[in-house]
Amino acid sequence: MPNLGYVKLSERLRFSGKINSVTISPNGDKYYASFSISIAKENYQSQPKTKLGLGIDVGLKSFVSLSNGLEIKSPKPLAKLARKLKTKSRQLSKKQHPKTKGDKTKKSANYLKASLKLAKLHRRIVNIRNDFLHKLSSSIIKQADYICLEDLNVKGMMKNHKLAKSIADVSFYEFRRQLEYKAKYNGKEIIFADRFYPSSKTCSQCGSIKKELKLSERFIVVNIAVRK
Numbered sequence: 001m002p003n004l005g006y007v008k009l010s011e012r013l014r015f016s017g018k019i020n021s022v023t024i025s026p027n028g029d030k031y032y033a034s035f036s037i038s039i040a041k042e043n044y045q046s047q048p049k050t051k052l053g054l055g056i057d058v059g060l061k062s063f064v065s066l067s068n069g070l071e072i073k074s075p076k077p078l079a080k081l082a083r084k085l086k087t088k089s090r091q092l093s094k095k096q097h098p099k100t101k102g103d104k105t106k107k108s109a110n111y112l113k114a115s116l117k118l119a120k121l122h123r124r125i126v127n128i129r130n131d132f133l134h135k136l137s138s139s140i141i142k143q144a145d146y147i148c149l150e151d152l153n154v155k156g157m158m159k160n161h162k163l164a165k166s167i168a169d170v171s172f173y174e175f176r177r178q179l180e181y182k183a184k185y186n187g188k189e190i191i192f193a194d195r196f197y198p199s200s201k202t203c204s205q206c207g208s209i210k211k212e213l214k215l216s217e218r219f220i221v222v223n224i225a226v227r228k
Helices: 082-093 109-143 164-170 172-185
Strands: 018-027 030-038 053-058 064-066 146-150 189-193
Touching: 053 109, 082 109, 109 172, 146 172, 164 172, 172 189
Parallel strands: 053 146, 146 189
Antiparallel strands: 018 030, 053 064
């Protein structure tokens, strides 16, 4: 690394190819290296073809309801660690530190220690969420060649102050982003259902549509168009 020299990494590079650049990102007391590498397409190990289709209905009660009948719940790390997060935030605010823009008060050693503990807790929440999303998205890409997903207006849903925290905790958009790039890498196809299609209201057995649906209720979608 420029100005640093050789740096030891905790894992080997996953791909062999030309390294274009590397970005070092600090997170709490750890540093992460993100590599940009040029590789040949044939060197990338893609998932085998299954010729199967899978419909996905995302929600808050069950994070995903699959067309094969399987329902998977999100770990919701923010909700589980919210009390601990609130406690550490209060402890940090009581330490000596500048509280206004023009305040010249120096940050105390205890403030820096408390700040590091809070950063570690935030990192733990993010790691739990990302670990769940990566394992789930990779499993779905491995099982199906055609995936039908709702085209949700997540930005609009976040404007609802009663649901914003819960939606951010499960991270609908990040799940979609991971499915899209993993499908592209592995030659799989993502089919987006119209956001006004009543996927959550459609019964998986008879196909009937329920007019009124509570937030706590969920139905599984199987009526998807699979392209062969």
